Amino acid sequence: MxxxxxxxxxxxxxxxxxxxxxxxxxxxxxxxxxxxxxxxxxxxxxxxxxxxxxxxxxxxxxxxxxxxxxxxxxxxxxxxxxxxxxxxxxxxxxxxxxxxxxxxxxxxxxxxxxxxxxxxxxxxxxxxxxxxxxxxxxxxxxxxxxxxxxxxxxxxxxxxxxxxxxxxxxxxxxxxxxxxxxxxxxxxxxxxxxxxxxxxxxxxxxxxxxxxxxxxHGSAGSPSPRAPYNPLKHYYNTRNQLIVYRQYGTSAPWYLLRFSVKTAGAFIRLAQHRELNRRSASLAAQALRDALKGRPYVRQFAPS
The missing domain is CATH 3.90.550.60 (Spore Coat Polysaccharide Biosynthesis Protein SpsA; Chain A)
Known part of the structure; x- marks a missing residue:
């Protein structure tokens, strides 16, 4: 060796x-x-x-x-x-x-x-x-x-x-x-x-x-426990994934479909876990708007 x-x-x-x-x-x-x-x-x-x-x-x-x-x-x-x-x-x-x-x-x-x-x-x-x-x-x-x-x-x-x-x-x-x-x-x-x-x-x-x-250490194993609601992850996961899909996807119809599914999922999961409120809904909507604009930036989050 x-x-x-x-x-x-x-x-x-x-x-x-x-x-x-x-x-x-x-x-x-x-x-x-x-x-x-x-x-x-x-x-x-x-x-x-x-x-x-x-x-x-x-x-x-x-x-x-x-x-x-x-x-x-x-x-x-x-x-x-x-x-x-x-x-x-x-x-x-x-x-x-x-x-x-x-x-x-x-x-x-x-x-x-x-x-x-x-x-x-x-x-x-x-x-x-x-x-x-x-x-x-x-x-x-x-x-x-x-x-x-x-x-x-x-x-x-x-x-x-x-x-x-x-x-x-x-x-x-x-x-x-x-x-x-x-x-x-x-x-x-x-x-x-x-x-x-x-x-x-x-x-x-x-x-x-x-x-x-x-x-x-960040990989908890399988099955991973559901993490509590985190506004940073909620926003960046939604926005960044859709921006990446838009940039590297090869089918506009499939992108529109995935965007629709992501939109529905963003709100449904919040409701399922009793985390849907004015603040979380507004954050999800902003993530979707920024994704449509292809607008990545470091967002400032106010303390909860």
Missing amino acids: QTEQTNLPGGTAAIVVTYNRRALLVQCLERLLAQTLPLERIYVIDNASTDGTPDVIPDHERIEYLRLPDNLGGAYGFSRGVEHALAASHAYLWLMDDDCLPEPDAHLELLRHRDDSEVLCSAVVARDGRYDLHQRRSFDAVRLREFELPASSYEQPGAAVDLFTFVSVLLRTDVVRRAGLPVDDYFFMYDDSEYALRLLKLGITARLIPSSRVWH
Whole structure:
């Protein structure tokens, strides 16, 4: 294995976006520093955390801490982190959230398959030990439907991935320069899907590498408990998904159908869970209006 590692290219920079989860960030950084194939650099992008995150950043020569003045969401954090990393001469960028816990060989296993694609995705393992299949999906551009990759895709490397989350994705730097920065005005939700489809439009197909495993604290397992109503997720999930579908869909009639279904669903789910009120209905309507206009921006939310 030592000979193989010596022959592998170096130059990978990890980009970790964090916000108010310092305990998880500490574990993530410990795992990154312990990779069997060492990383060249670890960039920590802090979205103006208020929980004392700066105090837990290790004083390590390979860690660079970048604190943003405001919290503009994970989308802005990844865009800013990628932009910052591109100023250096890294060969690869490895994107992840602060609640990702890579296994020791996760980086090594990705680079072992570097000839499979310019974009490689780790297998995401939920807290209950099962694969979180939703993290890697296929996409029907006509009917605007998403499908989780089947469990059988995790038995051999190389399954095509149309849609991925930024939960352990390795991108070759020259591809990033060609595709541009991730969108920075989605706040969160579907910014990574937009980037995956942008790459696909350029003829770049991401591949799943099951031997590279990352435990994800944010993946509760199956079945996942229903989260309480969150106005940010309610707004951004509705708006951003419809904007992405409009941009990368290939059938106007199917888009109109999906828009109608999303509109009905946005209000029906609120009613089902007894969360339909003037504020939530107004927020859903605004998300739909912004999606029709193709208008992504970082919305300011008043305290509840």
